[in-house]
Amino acid sequence: MFDTLYDADKGFDRGLQFGDGHFTTILFKHQQPQLWPYHKQRLIAASERLEIPLPDRLLKTIEDSLLAACREHVTGVAKIIITRGNSRQGYRLPSDCHPNWYLTTSTRPQLNNSAVKVAVAETRLGEQPLLAGLKTLNRLEQVLLHKELKSASFDDFIVCSSNGYVTEAIQGNLFWYADGVWYTPKLDRCGVAGVMREAIIERELLPALNIIEAKVADLCSVSSMFITNSVKGVIPVSQIHDKVINTQIPVDLKAFIDETCA
Template sequence: MLSWVDGRPATSLSLADRGLAYGDGLFETIAVRGGQPVLLDRHLARVGAGCKRLLINLDSAQLRGELLAFCAELQQGVAKLIVTRGDGQRGYAPSAGAPRRILQAGVMPAHPPQHAERGVHLFSCQARLAEQPLLAGLKHLNRLEQVLARAEWQDAEHAEGLMRDVSGRVIEGVFSNLFMVRDGVLSTPDLSRCGVAGVMRAELLEQAQSLGIICQVRDIELDELLTADEVFVCNSLYGIWPVRELQGRHWSVGPLTRKLQAIARHLLDC
């Protein structure tokens, strides 16, 4: 399988890499169509902003060039980008060396078509997201909360899980962002305390606002979610999945969900 480290083909990684020892880095999962990375600018903007917050001195022009070349070789599938602080000595003190850039190729997940057409059932996860504003929104390498949440169900009935924070507020899916519609208003949870600010989430908010749809980013309680008119989850690989059931509450696929789903599908098919 195609893989590069620091711009060159590679199949191994230094044992001194701080990404292994401390999760000291970030990652992006990017759809590739016809040799082109989808939503490239949003992915690069997120990893750049994340590196700035983590004080990782990333050369953004170099990264863009490598990513474009990698995707041109891959042509079709998924490019996983990992940026770490690079090698370091034992201890938490950040190293002053060059950051490491890792690119790995994968196949596009083969999700059942009915997930997008009919909707999915959400599993209500018991694992809670810790409130950590310093890291909130970042797609950092420590995803143990999601690992534990995903381990809670093995059945095929549930395609995704709902995650809440320690106060019980709705935050996101295990590998997706979440939206709800009530009285024509599109709302998505505030991610200033925890959670991952997805690139598809950002794109959908911008697209919805351009259509004149009222959008809100705010705290959402579980009871409010369960009484919403429409609910859907999204990410940058599959677009939008309508939510069909959660904790015994059933929804049909609503008109706003379908409208935004068509926009997401167009973005991913380009």
């Protein structure tokens, strides 16, 4: 099977070998990719952090391919993966780097934004500031979290870092409201800074949002919470373990979600 992936001269993709790459998952509807400027920014930022060359020409090619794919399918989900290209063996960076990129499309999952029950996960995220915020191809922690979720009676988790900082949900970012203030975790130790999170922060969709380092104990006075994800939009949390909380989404945010995700 490696025959198709392995090139005798160039080896094979470092994305597969080492997870040396990053990706983004884009919702498109009415033939248009939603929040594309944010996704594009994310691809540029991740490439810069990982020092994977992403020249304008290449970005343009990717963008054109995406737009063409969106026109074919009307609605769906597109995934763009960029890797550092091929190498035969070893981690050493290739002297001249030819990144690989992949574009796949799939149908959009059934939209089900009914409120979810969450708990605090036992599995924690390793803290690695160098990769914090990036959606790299290494997503084993999320796989482990899904393994934990499988034997639990919850829909998602509040996931903490190894030092106990509240970070994110399994595949989305967290926002919560406590004592009259909105909060979302700072993602400078670990976690993925989602596109929807970026949009909410940049457009100031939550008044006076605090981006903080929070520990689990800081969630004891939460009165509402939701999870964001660029494909699913906003998923309200109805229960943190047995504690029932308010599932109302602020009006401005709701309008934005209806426009971009509904």
